[in-house]
Amino acid sequence: MSVLRVLGRPMLASMFLAGGLDSVRRPQDVAPAAEPVVQPVTERVDALPDRTEQAVRLSGAVQVAAGLMLATGRMPRPAALAIAATLVPTTLAGHRFWEEDDPEARSGQRIHFLKNLSMLGGLLIAADDTGAAPSLLWRGRHTARDVRRDARLVRRSLRAGAVPATVAARVRAKLPG
Structure with missing residues (x-):
């Protein structure tokens, strides 16, 4: 296995491990921001929990489990896809820069939105990476x-x-x- 993969996968996974643990431990901290995105999704998908805090906790658990898999190189392609699936609603819920009135807050949220967008790109590359096989x-x-x-x-x-x-x-x- 390439040194870049050995180093890069844990680096990419680190953000999701930390964020996922926070979501599992304290879902109430992000539940209000997640509400506008979680509720329409949970209404359409019966398998998801109805309460926003439970959905946030589930998303965090997926990020932790898939982050560990990605970091250790165990099924990294499905793990990267699973994290990517949780990152889209997380980004749409947490970094709604288009709704900010304050220019400084808007700029900060836009930076976080673009950071998440670039991490999504990295996850998609990781999901496509066959590891030279x-x-x-x-x-x-x-x-x-x-x-x-x-x-x-x-x-x-x-x-x-x-x-x-x-x-x-x-x-x-x-x-x-």
Whole structure:
């Protein structure tokens, strides 16, 4: 495994481990800010808890579990996707810079929004990173290509063998028996 992956994954996961632990321990601190985003989502998705504090705690637990998986390199691609799924509502709930009237507060919230957007980009890159091993899609395409190539070689071999066999049969037919 590359040194960059060994160092980069825990660095990327650190923010989500810390933030997730805070959300699990003290969901009431962020529940009021999360309310406008959590309620419409929980109304549409029956599997999510109805109370905002429970949804915040669940999101934090996902961030902690997936953050640990990403940091340790255990199933890092699904872990990165799970964190990314929690980061979108977290960003939309916590950094609504477009609603701020104070220019300083707006600027601060915009910086945090863009920071989260860049972390989302890093998570998407991590989710796509196969760790130098070919992806299943790549393996499937190349296996299909290899099968087609082998089939062409078999056809050519059969044709190449068929021509001398035909000539030999003609010659045998002309020879006195």
